[in-house]
Amino acid sequence: MEEFAALIDRLVYTGSRNAKLALIADYLRSTPDPDRGWALAALTDGLDFSAVKSGTIRTMMKDRVDPILWTLSRDFVGDTAECASLLWPEPLGHRDAAPGVAEAVSLLFDMKRTTVQAELPRLMDRLDSSGRYALLKMATGAMRIGVSARLGKVAFAQAFNVSVDDVEEYWHGLTPPYAELFAWAEGGEAPDTENMPLFRPFMLAHPLEETVVDMADYAAEWKWDGIRVQLVHAGIGVEAETRVYSRSGDDISATFPEMVEALSIPAVLDGELLVRGTHQGGEANERTQGGAASFNALQQRLGRKTVSKKMLSESPAFVRLYDALMIEGEDLRGLPWTERRARLEAFLPRLPADRFDISNIIAAGDFESLAEIRESTRDDAIEGLMLKRRDSPYVAGRRTGLWYKWKRDPxxxxxxxxxxxxxxxxxxxxxxxxxxxxxxxxxxxxxxxxxxxxxxxxxxxxxxxxxxxxxxxxxxxxxxxxxxxxxxxxxxxxxxxxxxxxxxxxxxxxxxxxxxxxxxxxxxxxxxxxxxxxxxxxx
Amino acid sequence: MSPPFSWIRPDPHGIHVGPADCWIDPSKAVDKALVTHGHADHARGGHGQTVATPETLAIMKLRYNTADGATPVGYGETIRLPGGVDATYIPAGHVLGSAQILLEHAGEKVIVTGDYKRRADPTCPPFVVTPCDILITEATFGLPVFEHPPIADEMAKLLSALQSNPDRCVLVGAYALGKAQRVIAELRAAGHKDIIYLHGAMEKMCRLYEDFGIDLGPLALVADQVKDDMRGSIVICPPSALNDRWSRRLLDPITAMASGWMMVRQRARQRNVELPLVISDHADWNELTRTIEEVNPQETWITHGREEALLRWCQLTQRRARALSMVGYEDEDD
CATH class of the missing domain: 2.40.50.140 (Nucleic acid-binding proteins)
Structure with a gap:
């Protein structure tokens, strides 16, 4: 726990992204399993201990510090975990050896609401101030130290000189402490992730800027102003699972349960998540009852871990599909865009019409007429245009010349x-x-x-x-x-x-x-x- | 006979001593001022007469260019003021020249601590516990979260950062009066013999400390160097210069800051500090409460800082206390 606590402290005081990456990579290389895996899970917000919440800490502290002094201190410090780590009374006499990260995690998992007030203090007594801070931050699941899940994965890739796309691909199929991931990164076999609802890195676009493209080589479609998502359904029978991933690879299934229900055929689909609202805008699509609401309406639904029935009925989500990466076990990513598009169009009728439609191709004979179409559009659900090379395979990240985004003028x-x-x-x-x-x-x-x-x-x-x-x-x-x-x-x-x-x-x-x-x-x-x-x- | 202690009256602008018609650390210009130490929130120019230690008077002359009516009083000396008030200057251990002021009138004793600390400091004599009836104390770090670590630990952190980054310099933000010189003196005590580079705003105060016999070792101005010469060195600047254009002249510095506020992570983050050094010239929570216990006054008055928490402690330990609402006292940079 000392090394992990030192890492947390250094990350707190480090501003630069590269320096953060180097610190995490060093830690991952020099720390044994399973400590490093639990630490990585903690850094990427992958841990949740049901018995330890912010309120647990407050209760624990009020038994040890005058409540008024606690409140004044908490208000000044601005962080419950940090305040508690500073105010914790040092145990008298001998201090038991500090636990490793894995031991601390296992003790935290075992705590129940009825036992936490007895067990958490014992763990606190084994740590110094920095250790207590790291422990409480980890236990309450909100590190807030400027490390995103993505940064953790990039650091992992950097630590072992592997591709971050591969890390992303395996990540969601594995659970902490990620022993298989470390084994693979250090030269072992790739994890067995077949039939797992994995996230596949998105294909991204470059800004068009001054480029002019030939419409014979490129197809154009609207760039919708929602959030880019990937829907994945995988597994067989009771193991079958659907997940919704955000652009950064975060699992946002819980935020959009209606989309989880909507896909029950094995597939990996790329599209824009939008909501319907009272303010209808956007291109009405023959499959749908109406268009999409503006981003503002969608924003009300983002970032929620649970969704009320009211929200589900007032602002139901749907996905406007762009692409298909896999359908029924077949990996389509190597195929040209035209072929994937044909497969997607053929697949669409098998999906529920109220949850899925397809982003229409814009008919434009040449670049000039496309530019005119773009100019004349002021629809609020449209951010601009996408230009996709008709023969482009689906590749992770941004590749020059394949996809362009052409946002409308600001x-x-x-x-x-x-x-x-x-x-x-x-x-x-x-x-x-x-x-x-x-x-x-x-x-x-x-x-x-x-x-x-x-x-x-x-x-x-x-x-x-x-x-x-x-x-x-x-x-x-x-x-x-x-x-x-x-x-x-x-x-x-x-x-x-x-x-x-x-x-x-x-x-x-x-x-x-x-x-x-x-x-x-x-x-x-x-x-x-x-x-x-x-x-x-x-x- | 007038009621007890009616001769001393807290005012938002300072503490007024009635029979002598003088003020302690007034934040406005007055005819007669007793000044505890040279920091700007306690000392200012424009008074008709200023009574302070010779060190404080020299600091005031340098910083505020004020020497009118300067009346020196050494540590342990008593000056008789009009109206039968005696004022004795006692070491406060805060910075060079800092004093507590013991006021005696009609058999009643009141101490105004000014700012103080209870730790050893190579640049000034230590705080002396003196019995009194009313203790008027500061509470800058008056929250139980403040427990300043031993300074040796912080020096070790600083020197180890320096050692493991031979191609960079460590830029330490430190209050120009007191903190900077203490950090330098502590570095010397820890065996650091190299040249320490200074921001221009530090130079004169360091010279003044040396004039009062405090050895700061080899110093040089950043302005006189080329970047490469300062690799692997310690550079000291006022906290305000840490993130300022001035620091762009340094080669990839590690940003450090010596301040009691560095105890709180977000405070360090707000200033983009990579290497927080918890070094304070104020009493921490334990020093504040210990001082009240040791002085054991009938009543404690709290001038400035986190007074609510210290009041609460007094209440819990059944001591009479009150908070004075003083304006303008706060060292944001300490």
Whole structure:
């Protein structure tokens, strides 16, 4: 546990992704099984101990620390696990040897709600402050140390010099402590994952930018504004299982139970998950009762571990299929896109019509007419176009020349810089995160700026230095890491869409805002008003 | 006869001593000020007369360019103020020149600690426990989560980071008055003999410490070096420069910070600190409570910091206490 605790502490204090990867990779190489496998599961949020929750820690601490002192401390530290690790009374006299990760995990698994208040303290007594922190973080299943599941897998691949695609492919078929995965990575046999509902890495697209393609070689379809998902059904009889994976390979089956029920034929399908809503938008499809709601409606359903009946009936999900990787045991990934598309079209009638449709191919004779179609589309469920080379196999990741995404032109609005915050990593000394606002009326008649969004990108390094200097020279107020600036600099902000939002004072939330141009020339009072932005809402 | 202790009155701008018409650590300009130590939240310019230790007066002259009415009082010395008030300056162990002020009037004793700590510090004499009726204490780290580790542990962390990264430098953010010099002196005590490089804002204060007989070993300014010369070295700067443009002149530095706040992981993360060093010039929770126990006053007044928690402790241990709402006292960087 000491090495794991040291790793956690170092990860907490490390900003750079590469440095994090190196730390995790070192740990995985130098730690024996099964400790490293449990540690990897903890880092990638793969552990859940039913008897240990945040409330368990609070109860445990209130027996040991005055409740008022506990509450004051907890509020200051801002993290229950950390606060408890600091306040834990050191045991008097001899301390029993610290447990290994595997031993700690096994003890945590064995704890019941009725026994946890006796057993968890015994484990705490065997650890020092860092160890207690790591233990409680692991036990409550929320590390929040800036390590995503993906980062853990990339670190694993880096540690043993194997392909991260292979790691992804095997990962979901295996369970902690991943002994088969380590054995394979260190030169052993590949895990036996047949009949397991595995995630296969997605094929991704490059931005089209200045490229012009020949429509004889490429097919075009809409890029829907939902979430890209992979549906997998595998296994035989009672072992059969359906899973829904997000783009990053996270299992989101629990969030979309209706999709889990909807697929019962062995297959691996690639598509866009959308919801139907009261605001119908998007291309009505002959198979479906209507179109898709905007991303805003879908957002209400994301990130939930359980879904209410009300949500299921008000915002039911469906998948608009793009591609088929496998159908009934046959791996189609090596086939050209046209062939896979034909197989998918033939397969579609076997799927429930209320849960599946297919992303239509756009009929465009040449590139110019495609560009016209793209220009004329302002549908909110559409993010842009996809161009797929007709002979492209389905390969993991981005390969030049096979698939392109051609997003529709962004919406633009002129905003005024209000606050700036220092960035992290290589931008840590620069003010690189900007909050900007629009006027809530006529600025010449005393209107005020209301924040409408935040952006961190879209400018060059040279522009960053200029804005950084502007912020330093025009600071009017400091709030911790945040600087309030004179309201004099106008940004032309590009964004994909804007929605109503109760979370923001302006009542608006922009999707994917970025700095398009810096308007050093434009006076702030000529920036746009909130009403202009409201006029761009389409859902 | 006036009620007990009516001669001393806490005010948001400082503690007022009625019969002498003087203030302790006032945050506004007054005719007569008694100053505990040189940090900006306790010492400021513009007073008609300033009574402080010679070290504190020298610091104030350097930092705030103020020397009008400077009245030095050495440790252990008593100065007679108007109205029958005696003020005695007693070591507080916080920074060079820092003092507790013992006020005596009509047989009643009140101590204003200023900021203090109970750990050994090679740059100033240790805190002296002095009995009194009312103890007016700080509570900057007044939460039980604060238990500052032994400084030797933190020095070992710093030196080991330096050793395992011979191609980088370790940039230590440290408060320019007190913390920086203490870190340097502790590094020397731990056997580190190499040149330590300084941010320009540190130089004069280090010289001042040396003038008062504190040996800081070989020092040089970052501004006078080329990047490569500082590989494998320790560089010290004010915390505000850690993430500032200034640090871009260093070669891939390991960012460290010496502060009691580094005890809390998120505080370190907010400052992008890779190597947190829990080094504080303030009393931690155990030192605060131990000091109240040892001084054992009739009443404890708490000037600034996490006063609610220390009040709660006093309540739990059946001690009379009150929080004074003082403005402007807080070392965010300590």
């Amino acid at each position: 919406l633009l609005i002129d905003c005024v810089l209000m606050y700036a915050q220092r960035g992290s990593g290589k931008r840590s000394s620069f003010f690189s995160d900007y909050t900007f606002g629009c006027w809530d009326g006529d600025p010449d008649e005393g209107a005020e700026l209301l924040p409408v969004g935040k952006a961190y990108s879209g400018f060059t390094d040279a522009e960053l230095k200029q804005i950084d200097r502007h912020v330093r020279q025009n600071t009017v107020n400091r709030f911790g890491p945040v600087r309030e600036t004179e309201k004099i600099l106008v940004f032309e902000v590009a964004f994909d869409s804007v929605h109503e939002s109760k979370r923001h004072k302006s009542g608006l939330a922009m999707r994917f805002p970025r700095i398009h141009r810096i308007r050093w020339d434009k006076p702030a009072h000529e920036a746009d008003r909130i009403n202009t932005l409201k006029g761009l809402i389409r859902d």
